[in-house]
Amino acid sequence: MANQTIFDRLDKLDRRIYYWLIVIVIAWPLVSPIGLPITVKPSSRALYDGLTAVQEGDVVLIDIFMSVSTWPECMGGLVVETNTLIDRGARLVYLGNSVDVSRSWERLNELVPRLGTLEYGTDVVFLGYYTGADAAASQMAVDMSSIFPADHFGTPIDDLPLMSDANSASDYAMVLFTAEGEVKWIQQWGEPYGVPVAGMGIAMKGSALAPYLASGDIFGLAVGVRGAAELEKLAGMPAAATTTMDAISSTHLLFVILIVPANLPIIYNKIKGGS
């Protein structure tokens, strides 16, 4: 009985106490990192292996679906993908379904300065924002230039040599999605044209992506900041995602610590009253 009153009192606790607790628990390991080891999941490895198998001159489409709000989840992975593909000598076409995609593109350029040294129009193109979701992806598969008559900077697509080699789905060696929006690539590019699809999902999409991974519709997958940290480990370039992992550990521990005692009285009563 005495236990219950404590639980009751905790139940009525001001929610702000929980909020402050979470701030402290995140900030602490960021200021003094612990550096717990990270093991790599097979799906992340499959993605990385796919990237390293790209041949020189292959064209890869990279959909930066993430808005600036999901940078903490996916920017780390996008950096690794970009670096790896540049190493392989792939030609890169970037685009995005989020209105702020140009900001993500700038940020990517800050984080991968090498991107700026590639020859624009020949080795890399930034097409910019598109809307229309599935209809757009389905249309792009047939004719890129009808959705993008010009790139983000206003250069007519005909003046970009790379795009004349890569105007329809069959010209692409791979599609990489970022954060979300994977379904349209699977359904409109992967399934009808056999273009290999893979990418980074925000953690929330981990479950949504698992059946596609199991059915082979996508060949590789890195999930959330954890997946990004795994990619950073595989590529041997620890960065932001790796740093965040300690804060992930501490917050997740707090989360479980909060759930367990809240449920103890229920389980106790069930066992006592139930049987």
Add this chain to the structure above:
Amino acid sequence: MSFVKSTAFKYIPILVFAVIIADYFFAIASLGSVAEVLRQFAVVISNIALGLGVISLLRIHGRNVQRRLEGRWQYSIVTIITFVTVFILGTINANGAQYTWAFNHVYTTLQQTMYASTGFFIVSSAYRAFRARNIDAALLLIAGCIVVFTNAPIGEVIWSGFPVIGDWLLGPGQLPGYRVLMLIAGFGTIVYAYRVITGNERGFFGGE
């Protein structure tokens, strides 16, 4: 005229739908180009329609200001001024220094902050809301906690079994359940398409 106003548009979804679907199944060149034009139209229309939200926004906040709504109208002015200023800056030059600054430091920050705020709620809910009320909820919470300890490196430190069970859950474990959710969502999409093209789905066209 009343036919045009109240009835004729009801046949358009089924026509457009038929063309797109036929193009998906049959390889007919002429059909393909019609479908292509329609898809392109949809992209343009949805682009222009992005401005609808702006009109609603300006109407709501304009009305707040007009009526001097207690405790709200001053904030509505802030919204309107912010909108107008940034819109003008962006229209003049979307690559200009001022617009870029507002984009990078105000928009980016607020967008990320707003998005992240749900992190707070999940923590208080952890203690005050998530309960193993029955076997179903208990199973959900146990699976959830194991995944939590699989995603966080600390789980492995606590017990090396967490990532083993967790990886199974993240792979085959969740597969049948999630697969069925996908299947029924897929079946649901077909029902929904049928209801819309046969005019059984109310709502869409407003005032129906």
Add this chain to the structure above:
Amino acid sequence: MQKKKNNEMILKDGRIVAFVLLFGSFVLYYLFTRMMEQGKPFKIRTLAPLEALPEAVGRCAEMGKPIFYMPGIGSSLSLSSGAYILAGITILGRLAHFAAKAGVKLRLFTVTIDAMPLIQETIKTAYAVEGKVEEYSDDNIELIANQSSLVSRYLGAVQRESPAAACLIGYLAYESVVLAEAGNVVGAMQISGTVNLYQIPFLVASTDYTLIMEELFAAAAAVSGDAGAVGPIAAEDVIKFVSLGIMILGMVLAPLGITFLVDLLGL
């Protein structure tokens, strides 16, 4: 034009099964809707969350407290959220009957301005049918400007009025977790339902009953009893049975190394 002989007229590779699935479904929907219109009664099975509505109202009546309802955010006119919100309002109709009958105050919170007339009409009709139209009041329905204001209004109202039950049924986004938490703290019995998959785990963990995905539409169809809604759901069950049959057969054939079924589905 010699259409029939033209090679281009054939179905694209690998899409025969998809073709049969889509048009087979449409034909079945049509047939079942017609059958129902002609008097064949298809019944939606018992859905626990729906059955719990009278219990929730009864609880409120016993304790003399109000019941809360929230049909979610978004626009009822939109392609993505419209159908869910309308389903939520259909279920609201049934709840309003129970509430009117038991004399329980029904409080509704919404941000969906375009659904307001429908919401008001739905509740008012229920009160009228129960002969209590004078107990209906527009003041119990609150229209709120946006999502974050909705959260603070709802939390405030829960604190002040301490409802004995709450329903979060419709197009729910992240705010639903906060609302469910608030209901939990005052000990309200809660019923939820949405098609937004990402919210469902949190709703299952924090509310007493949850309509999971298509159960929401099934529940709305059960409430409306409309042939155009129930018929296709009954027809969908036929397709589900066929899928089940294929899977059971396939499970038996796979260990024997017979890939006939897999090959067939690949057509």
Add this chain to the structure above:
Amino acid sequence: MAYPTELWGLLGLWVGAVLTVAIYSYMLYKENPLYRLAEHIYIGIAFAITAVVAVQNTNRIAVTPLLNGQIVFIIPIILGLGMYTVFVEDYRWISRYSIAVLVGCMLGVVTSGTLIPNIINQITSTIAAPSGATMMDWFNFLYVGIGTICALSYFLFTREHTGVLAPTARLGRLIVMVALGVMFGNTVLFRMSMLSGRIEYLLQVLRLVPM
């Protein structure tokens, strides 16, 4: 990335920090004027940016081709503008035509896209024999297959869960709970990494951690 030194960069950094604190003051303290101010700035700027991008895009994908002689683009432009009659009671019917084209197209694309990946492929991969031949592969094959069958039986809506369906639907619901539990865990990861991104930003502004 280094800590900015020039005026606008520094100002931007601090504006960002103040806005972040303003928004979180709602959770960490209570609803207050500073929070409302930041919230209203957010609404204004988010819509402004959407509008700017919409104008740019429309120019690029429709107006420019039209001016270059592709007359056909006049149709979607008119239909797009027609959407705006939704605000004018007398002419609202025009918007229904725009919506009708959009709805028909989206439904067509989404429905055709859903058939194979969402339905047929999911059934096929349930019954395809496992690629490996270990005990675990066959165990997973059985678990996934039986699990899928049971879970689908739970979602039959016109049969009561009695008889054969009683045990399968019950097991099916539990199988769905496992999947929902995994989503639950993954969402926690998502929310926490979002939040730590913001807190890291604040610490960077305060120079407590390197940029």
